[in-house]
Amino acid sequence: MEQSQDNPFTFTVDVSEAKLDKYDHHITRSLSEMSGQYADQPAYDSALAREDVLLYEVYETSRPENSGELLNGISVLHPGKVGDEYFMTKGHFHAVLETAEVYYCLKGEGMMVMETPEGDWAVEALRPGKVLYVPPRWAHRSVNTGADEDLVTFFVYPGHAGHDYGTIEVQGFRKLVVEENGRPKIVDNPRWRSPQNGR
Ligand code: F6R
Numbered sequence: 001m002e003q004s005q006d007n008p009f010t011f012t013v014d015v016s017e018a019k020l021d022k023y024d025h026h027i028t029r030s031l032s033e034m035s036g037q038y039a040d041q042p043a044y045d046s047a048l049a050r051e052d053v054l055l056y057e058v059y060e061t062s063r064p065e066n067s068g069e070l071l072n073g074i075s076v077l078h079p080g081k082v083g084d085e086y087f088m089t090k091g092h093f094h095a096v097l098e099t100a101e102v103y104y105c106l107k108g109e110g111m112m113v114m115e116t117p118e119g120d121w122a123v124e125a126l127r128p129g130k131v132l133y134v135p136p137r138w139a140h141r142s143v144n145t146g147a148d149e150d151l152v153t154f155f156v157y158p159g160h161a162g163h164d165y166g167t168i169e170v171q172g173f174r175k176l177v178v179e180e181n182g183r184p185k186i187v188d189n190p191r192w193r194s195p196q197n198g199r
């Protein structure tokens with residue numbers, strides 16, 4: 001039987017423009033898709049009434065979604081805040097929980113907020129040149145703590161990982177990143193719902 005075979009390929013990341021010279025998907029997420037995730041609901045409502053602002057963009061290369069493949073691309077998270085809380089991604093567990101992800105920060109400054117189904121949490125700073133290994137089981141959300149620069153990261157994860165957004169939509173992340181006296185601060189999420197019995 002003949003095996004189908006791909007050829008090796010390359011693409012180039014233009015870091016200052018936060019663009020790939022080749023990609024298959026350009027995914028955008030705006031404020032209206034973050035309902036219930038920002039702690040300050042009145043600030044969220046009034047920001048959304050002003051404009052459904054674009055929060056982040058993902059450029060991805062398309063690959064088959066199986067375990068031998070590595071999905072990869074860049075995530076471009078724009079700067080800004082809702083109330084005191086910095087712009088952030090929706091965040092997710094991988095649908096196949098036992099799958100990891102690697103992030104390599106290319107530009108900007110930010111944090112990755114992470115937690116397990118049991119409620120353990122971790123926050124790591126992202127700076128250009130820094131590699132973050134997100135182990136299997138850890139939900140992850142990036143946060144742009146920069147005043148006026150995009151947070152740009154390159155990511156790689158297994159093709160079969162999939163995404164579970166629903167759990168975070170319901171329970172939120174345990175920790176939030178807010179600005180206090182001009183500096184990022186990690187605080188408890190008053191609306192976090194503890195997972196009942198793990199998963
Ligand atoms: C893929 C991954 C990243 C994010 C991207 C946008 O597993 O973690 O590519 O998908 O940073 O964030 P979400 O997917 O949470 O909207």
Ligand code: ZN
Pocket residue numbers: 092094101140157
């Ligand atoms: Zn992921």
